[in-house]
Amino acid sequence: MLNIAINGFGRIGRNTLRNIFLREAFDELQVIAINDLTDTKTLAHLFKYDSVHGPFPGTVTHDEKHIIVNGLSILVTNEKDPAALSWQKLQIDIVIESTGYFTSRDKAALHLEAGAKKVIISAPAQDKDISTVVLGINDSVIDLSASILSNASCTNN
Template identity: 40%
Template sequence: MRVFINGFGRIGRSVLRAWAERPEAWPGLVIVGINDIAAPDMCAYLFSYDSTFGPWRGTVELWEGALVVNGHVLPLHRLADISSLDLAGVDVVLECTGRADTAEVAGRGLQAGARRVLVSGPSAAAEVTVVLGANEGMLRDQRIVSNASCTTNALAPLVRLLDQDWGVETGSMTTIHCYTGSQPTVDAPAADFARSRAAALSMVPTTTSAQRLLDR
């Protein structure tokens, strides 16, 4: 399976790290390229020094427009829209930009020639939303698939078991989430007053798409 990563942020870098650390654990899978609007040297730096997982213990270098990780040469592209790329022969575009909520954006990988797109988060454009351990049996020949949200991935398998064995009529859930890149590190103006406060010093009530996604 030939995989192209669109969006080299938290999820995109984590996918590459998991694959490059133990490629033998992913037989038949090869990552063939990366796209991100960040500069190549920044992509290499953020992959090399990860605040969550620690420093990369393998090799990383830039060579003729490519990121070379443990000897794997991965062409780097710097486009806001990947539909102009030639992705013929790519089996799956991992859509990790966090911006693929419309059919136009989510479908850009297909326009570029890839066979399928897997969106790393919730997407209204997805033909099916799949959570392993909950509803992977729904996966057929859909071309745009969503892997749902982190909260939904934590909740859906448990709800499935409860519903199968006893039945679920109503429910209530609470999720506690780390702060994200959309929150300021110091107090700053924001459309949402709660989100204007310094992230590390605040507990911010917010919404989740988990309830909507569970219905799918």
């Protein structure tokens, strides 16, 4: 089981969570936390009512610090600085970096400083030494020892 955190709960962050639930990937992936500057009420509403994919087919509620999807509670934090996040305490294995802002090695590495083991950037990386992977095209280049990886552009996936 991998513990996942999503940094940025815009279109890409919400679709990441939606796919984990729709594919029933709970045996492999557990979303522990979402970091976004928006309040939980708005995040829950945006997740439940997607203007492109339609309504989420399960239950979505919220409290002050969580969104609750199909009964599973996900912590929501509102931290601008990734280095200040509690990834170590939450035992986060992988951060999905989907803000579109932390795309350089130095910026993405702030999640590692906070205790995450790996970061997947959902945009092209700014540094040439970060592998850019498009699943089904060049996923053979994935280096499992790499701590930061780019999943290419959101328009590719």
